Amino acid sequence: MRKTIKKLFWAWDFDKEEAWLNEMAAKGLAMVSYGFCRYEFEETEPGEYRIAMELLPHALNHPESEQYLRFLEETGIELVGSWMRWIYVRKKTDGGEFELLSDRKSKVEHLVRILILVGLVGGLNLYSGFYNFFIWTQFHNGISVFASCIGFALALLATFGAVRLGIKAYRIARERGIYED
Amino acid sequence: MAESALTEAVYYILLSLTEPLHGYGIMQKAESLSGGRVRLAAGTLYGALSNLTERGWIESAPDENGAEPRGREARRHAYRITPRGLEILRGEVKRLGELYENGLLILGKADADM
Numbered sequence: 640m641r642k643t644i645k646k647l648f649w650a651w652d653f654d655k656e657e658a659w660l661n662e663m664a665a666k667g668l669a670m671v672s673y674g675f676c677r678y679e680f681e682e683t684e685p686g687e688y689r690i691a692m693e694l695l696p697h698a699l700n701h702p703e704s705e706q707y708l709r710f711l712e713e714t715g716i717e718l719v720g721s722w723m724r725w726i727y728v729r730k731k732t733d734g735g736e737f738e739l740l741s742d743r744k745s746k747v748e749h750l751v752r753i754l755i756l757v758g759l760v761g762g763l764n765l766y767s768g769f770y771n772f773f774i775w776t777q778f779h780n781g782i783s784v785f786a787s788c789i790g791f792a793l794a795l796l797a798t799f800g801a802v803r804l805g806i807k808a809y810r811i812a813r814e815r816g817i818y819e820d
Numbered sequence: 821m822a823e824s825a826l827t828e829a830v831y832y833i834l835l836s837l838t839e840p841l842h843g844y845g846i847m848q849k850a851e852s853l854s855g856g857r858v859r860l861a862a863g864t865l866y867g868a869l870s871n872l873t874e875r876g877w878i879e880s881a882p883d884e885n886g887a888e889p890r891g892r893e894a895r896r897h898a899y900r901i902t903p904r905g906l907e908i909l910r911g912e913v914k915r916l917g918e919l920y921e922n923g924l925l926i927l928g929k930a931d932a933d934m
Contacts, residue, residue, distance in 0.1 A: 693863060708864055714844045714862045741861035742829055820827045 652799035673720030689737035761797025840881035877905035
């Protein structure tokens with residue numbers, strides 16, 4: 640039997656999203672597909688699968704990404720969903736932890752990749768905020784004030800997310816001065 | 821530079837590739853060599869394999885049929901260590917030996933004094 644759940648996670652909370660998907664999998668609901676904020680699950684044995692997420696450096700249909708996904712497949716990792724450059728994968732539980740990135744260097748690089756994406760979205764919204772504000776100063780129309788406020792609010796939200804990601808990356812990076820990996 | 825310490829992942833990858841292996845084989849060998857301690861994550865392994873190939877420390881090995889991997893089949897390709905990689909690995913074993921010997925020398929002595 641399949642089950643669909645709607646839920647929203649911010650990009651900077653992808654680790655919480657991953658943890659939630661793993662809780663579901665532990666209960667016997669393994670994710671099989673993803674649409675925007677819409678997760679579809681299938682019933683499995685409790686704890687049969689473990690889930691992981693990653694933001695790829697290239698688009699999903701890029702040869703690099705295709706090669707990477709084939710490599711994952713070879714190691715028993717199955718692609719179950721994607722959204723833009725985000726991938727959701729699952730693997731049959733083999734007793735140990737399941738992560739895609741096990742070393743600090745790759746983890747920091749991954750966080751920085753997400754940070755750049757969030758920063759880009761924030762920047763666009765900031766631009767939209769100022770642009771619409773400028774329009775309003777010319778024409779004094781209500782819709783421009785509204786659009787400007789939305790732009791500034793989203794830019795603020797993205798800034799918050801970028802700071803969260805930055806802190807996470809910094810914490811891991813600092814450990815790299817102590818540990819070899 | 822060979823004088824820098826290798827990461828544990830790179831060390832076990834090089835050690836595993838003294839015989840030709842596919843990605844999954846490397847993960848299994850690293851895990852069994854380390855008594856289950858070192859579990860290379862697939863994404864980390866993929867990144868390290870590309871990086872080591874670019875440096876010329878490892879290379880693609882012909883598959884079981886002796887044919888060079890091509891196109892879509894490239895995913896099935898095995899890797900093996902190059903002479904340069906072997907040289908790096910030997911240097912690292914020597915360095916690790918030094919670390920180990922010094923550890924025993926200092927801690928062994930301190931423990932004996934207690």
